[in-house]
Amino acid sequence: MRINKATIDQHNEAHLKTHQQKLAYISGQLSEVEAVIQKLMDFNVAIPSWALGTGGTRFARFSGAGEPATLQDKMEDVGLLHALNKSSGAISLHIPWDIPDDYKSIQKLAADLDLKFDAVNSNTFQDQKGQLQSYKFGSLQHTNKAVRQQAIQHNIEVIQHGTALGSKALTVWLSDGSCFPGQLNFRKAFQNTLEGLQEIYAALPSDWKIFIEYKAFEPNFYSTTVGDWGQSLLYANKLGPQAFTLVDLGHHLPNANIEQIVALLLMEKKLAGFHFNDSKYGDDDLTVGSIKPYQLFLIFNELVEGMDARGMNHAKDLGWMIDASHNVKDPLEDLIQSVEAIMISYAQALLVDRNKLNEAQENNDVVAAQEILQNRFRTDIRALVAEARLRSNGALDPLSFYRTQQIRSQLIKQRGNTIATGL
Numbered sequence: 001m002r003i004n005k006a007t008i009d010q011h012n013e014a015h016l017k018t019h020q021q022k023l024a025y026i027s028g029q030l031s032e033v034e035a036v037i038q039k040l041m042d043f044n045v046a047i048p049s050w051a052l053g054t055g056g057t058r059f060a061r062f063s064g065a066g067e068p069a070t071l072q073d074k075m076e077d078v079g080l081l082h083a084l085n086k087s088s089g090a091i092s093l094h095i096p097w098d099i100p101d102d103y104k105s106i107q108k109l110a111a112d113l114d115l116k117f118d119a120v121n122s123n124t125f126q127d128q129k130g131q132l133q134s135y136k137f138g139s140l141q142h143t144n145k146a147v148r149q150q151a152i153q154h155n156i157e158v159i160q161h162g163t164a165l166g167s168k169a170l171t172v173w174l175s176d177g178s179c180f181p182g183q184l185n186f187r188k189a190f191q192n193t194l195e196g197l198q199e200i201y202a203a204l205p206s207d208w209k210i211f212i213e214y215k216a217f218e219p220n221f222y223s224t225t226v227g228d229w230g231q232s233l234l235y236a237n238k239l240g241p242q243a244f245t246l247v248d249l250g251h252h253l254p255n256a257n258i259e260q261i262v263a264l265l266l267m268e269k270k271l272a273g274f275h276f277n278d279s280k281y282g283d284d285d286l287t288v289g290s291i292k293p294y295q296l297f298l299i300f301n302e303l304v305e306g307m308d309a310r311g312m313n314h315a316k317d318l319g320w321m322i323d324a325s326h327n328v329k330d331p332l333e334d335l336i337q338s339v340e341a342i343m344i345s346y347a348q349a350l351l352v353d354r355n356k357l358n359e360a361q362e363n364n365d366v367v368a369a370q371e372i373l374q375n376r377f378r379t380d381i382r383a384l385v386a387e388a389r390l391r392s393n394g395a396l397d398p399l400s401f402y403r404t405q406q407i408r409s410q411l412i413k414q415r416g417n418t419i420a421t422g423l
């Protein structure tokens with residue numbers, strides 16, 4: 001389903017007056033509005049193919065209707081989202097869930113929808129039909145060389161699919177680890193995993209990156225072989241200059257200081273990928289900014305400060321992606337909310353007075369430092385995000401557009417009672 005430009009124009013016309021009042025108000029309070037709007041227009045967050053269907057839990061999956069059943073439909077959904085918010089111009093594919101049957105037609109569809117292919121994701125956390133070796137006791141860490149070889153070969157195939165589509169990065173998330181003390185020799189598991197990653201690294205095209213994603217626990221509950229940013233950084237450093245750490249917000253132990261992790265990884269030039277979501281307890285896959293919006297702002301504050309310190313391009317030099325798969329919301333509404341939360345936090349971080357913050361830090365003025373950050377967090381800059389969308393021909397209020405136009409009902413009419421492929 002494609003959104004008609006004239007319908008977006010009508011929507012914008014109806015919302016324009018209120019928007020202009022809000023924009024004038026906030027522009028009167030801030031000095032760098034134009035530069036911020038431009039940065040917001042340039043910023044894009046990739047959407048993973050698995051976020052477009054209703055996710056399940058280990059107890060049940062309550063699927064919605066009109067879900068995208070094919071790769072083409074998933075791309076159409078991301079295209080729809082991008083048409084509304086103009087900030088979701090990339091899709092991240094998961095192999096083997098999204099293996100393209102015809103690269104050319106998939107590439108043409110992507111061009112029609114103004115989408116790029118973000119990092120490709122491998123899967124050695126479940127067994128596929130007809131698979132020779134089982135990943136029950138891990139993949140790259142496995143004691144059996146045949147299992148490790150199968151996992152290595154799979155990752156190399158994923159790189160080949162990605163190359164054919166124009167991706168530039170491979171994300172490796174391993175569920176490898178152990179559930180009980182004594183099950184695993186930690187050192188041997190690490191060495192096996194490193195050797196496997198080295199073989200995969202050797203198969204990377206020279207303009208590709210490999211992202212090593214860590215996760216503290218689940219599905220293994222005693223140890224995880226890439227369990228935290230220190231372990232990921234060890235692998236990335238040993239692998240070489242094309243290897244980086246990927247930070248997924250939901251993959252930490254409770255209360256971890258993610259903003260500090262991000263700051264140090266950026267400093268070490270080893271941060272390359274980012275997965276957004278929110279959580280109350282673990283890897284909850286909740287809508288970005290729904291539980292801890294202040295933490296999201298603090299993370300962006302460090303990202304902007306760290307990227308500027310290295311002269312990086314905010315839009316291009318890191319891989320931004322949402323990684324969530326929600327089970328009670330309409331997935332497209334969830335994604336509209338997530339992207340909006342990201343844009344708001346990014347805009348607020350851009351507007352932090354760096355000189356004043358730096359001065360407060362140098363003078364150990366703890367109170368002033370807190371005031372600078374919290375004043376910005378409490379400034380309502382949503383009109384700037386809306387203005388960036390308006391200038392890019394998106395919708396002023398994507399969620400209200402989605403609901404007023406009854407897009408899900410239209411998708412159900414078109415697709416029927418389909419369920420998204422994936423887990």
Ligand SMILES: [Mn+2]
Binds near residue numbers: 173213248275323
């Ligand atoms: Mn992730």
